[in-house]
Amino acid sequence: MTTTAVRTVAPVSRGRARQYAGLVAAAAVVLALAAVSMFVGVSDVSLPALLAGDPAAVDIFWISRVPRTLAVILAGMSVAVAGLIMQLMARNRFVEPSTVGTVESATLGILVVTVAIPTAPILLRMGVASVFAVIGTALFLAILRRLPTRNTLLIPLVGIMLGGVIAAVTTFFAYRFDLLQTLSNWMIGDFSGVLRGRYELLWIVAALMLVGLLAADRFTVAGMGEDFTTNLGLNYNRTMRLGLVIVSLISAVVVTTVGAVPFLGLVVPNIVSLLFGDNLRRAVPWTAVFGAGFVLVCDILGRTIRYPYEVPVGMVMAVVGAILFLVLILRKRNA
C-alpha cells in the first residue's frame, strides 16, 4: 500500500505486470475448469452436438449446465471474499461465516420463515435469513470485543461453539415441526438443483462482493480497533456495519440458493496469504479467483467420484476443507 507508493516506478510496474499476468493465467485456468464443468453430467452434452445445434443438447446446456457453472463460480468467489472480510474484521485468520455462526443463524432464519409462512417467496426467505445472519454475526463480534485476549485459537473456538448453540436451537425447532430432512438439505451445499431461473439471485451476491472488494482495506483498518480507525478519519461503526451486512447477506443468499459451503471462506484466503503474503490489494482478486476455482474443482469431483450419481459439493468440501484447515493450524503450531 503506502510502501509501493514510495518505491521507484520501474520495479512497481514490473511487479504489477507480473501479478496481472499471474491473475490472467489463473483466471484462464478457472475458465478452463468452467468449460470442463459444463460438459460433465449424466445427459450427453458434447461440443459437436452443441455446434450441430442438437436441440436437446442445446436446451440442457442453457437450462442446466451454464446456470450451474455460473452459480458455482459466483458462490465460490463471494463466499471466499466474505471469509476474507470476516478475517479482516475479526483480525483473525481462522474465522469465516461458517465458523462464527453466520451460516447457522441464516439457516435458523430460513427455518423460522418456513414454519411461519410456508408459502413465502424466495426473496422473503432470503430477507429473513439475512436479518438472522446479521444478528448472529453481530453477536459473535460483540463477544469478540468483550474477549480480553485476542488469542488466535480461542476466537474460532468461541465462534464454532456459538454456531453449535444456534444449530442446536435450529435442530430443536426443526424436530418439533418435522423439518429435519429439509434442514439437512440447507446445511449441505449442493448445486445439483440449480437451473435457469433458480440461481439468478446469486448475482446480488456478486454485486455485494464487488462492494466488499472495493472496501477491503477499510475492514483491515476497522479490525485494528475503534480508536485507531477513528484516528485515521474513518467512521468505525459505519465500516463495521458495512462489513457485517456484506458478510451476512452473502452467507444468507448462498445458503438459501445452494446451501452451506463449509471451510471455503477459511481455506482460500489462508492459501492466498501463504502464497502472496498479506498485501491486501494483491490478495483480494486472488481470493476471488481461487474461491471460484476451488468450488469448481470440488463440484466436478463430486459429480465424477460416483458417476452417474452425485455427491453434494458441501460434503466434498467438508472433507477437503477440514483437512486443509488442520494443515493450516498445525503448520502455525510448528512455525
Place this chain on the structure above:
Amino acid sequence: MPETPAPAAPPDPAEVAGKGATRPAASLRNRIRTAPLRLVIGLLAAATVAAVVFFLFSDLKGNVGYVLPRRALKVAAMLLVAVAVGVSTLLFQTVTANRILTPSIMGFDSLYILVQTALVFTVSAAAVTSAPPTLQFGVEVVLMVAFSALLYRWMFTGATRSLHLLLLVGIILGSLFRGFSSLLQRLMEPSEFIILQDLFFASFNNVDPALLGVSAVIIGAVCIPVWRARHTLDVLALGRDLAINVGVDHRRVVMRILLACSLLVAVSTALVGPVTFFGLLVVSLGYQLCRAFNHARLIPIVVLIGAVALVGGQLILERVFGFATALSVVIEFAGGILFLYLLLKGSLK
C-alpha cells in the same frame, strides 16, 4: 487396569474439607458446600431411584406386559449411557488435566461412526450385520482403539501444547470424521446405507437387547479396574510431572485410560448415537457438587447425576411435554452454552 500401587494413603481431600467446615466461622454457604459427600451421594442415589421408578410405573396403562419390558430396556440403556459417558469424560479430563475437554469434543464418537462406516464400506453391510453382534462390536472397538491410540498419543504426549490448539484440532477432527463418514455413506449402495443407519441411530426408543447385554458386560469390565485405580487417578490429576515424581508410570497409565475411554465411548455411541456435551454437563455439575478432587467420590457422583439427568429429563420430555427423542438436542443446547461459558471464563482469568 494400572497395577501401579497407589502412593501410601493420600490424604482424603473430602475429609480435609470436612474439617474446615466445622470451624465456628464457617458460613452456612460453606457448610452446605462441604456437606458430607456421602449425603450428597445418598440424595443423588435416591433421586435416581425415584426417577427410575416414576419412569417405569407412572402412566402405566394398556398392555402392561408389553409396555413395562420396553420401558425397562430404555431405562437400562439410559443407565448404561450415564455410566459410560460420565466415567469416560471424567477419566479424559483427569488424564488431560483439563475441565473443558471431553472425548466427544475431541472427536471420539465421530471417529467411532467413521470406523463403523468404513467397515461397512469396505466389507459390505451384509457381512457386517450377519456376523454375531459381539464379533462385530469387537472388531469395531479394536479398530477404534487402535486409531484413537495413535491419534491421541500424538496429540497428548508432547511437552507443551496449547489447550486452544488441542480443542480446535479436536473439533475440526470431529467434523472431518463426520464429513468423511457422510461422504462414504453417499458412496455406498443405498441398501447398505439403510442397514448402516440402523447400526448407529438407535435412540433410546429402540435399543437392541443383545447389544445392551454386550454393552453392560463391557462397561462392567472397564469400570471395575477403573474403580480399583481410583487413587492412581487422584495422583494423575496432579499433573504429569507430579504424577511421575510420585512414581506413576505416566505414559502407560494414560494410554490405558485412553483405551478405557475408547471402549466406553464406543459402547455409548453404539447404544444411543453421539451426545457431544452430555459428558461435559455432567462432569461440570459433578465438580460443583463434589468440591474435593477425589475419584472415589467423583465417580459415583458423576454417574448418578448422569442417571438423574437422563432418566429425569426423558421422563419430563416424554410425559410432560409429549415429545420423545429431543433430549439430546436439549443437552446439546445447554451443554453448548456451558462450554462457551467455561471457555470464556477460562480465558478471562
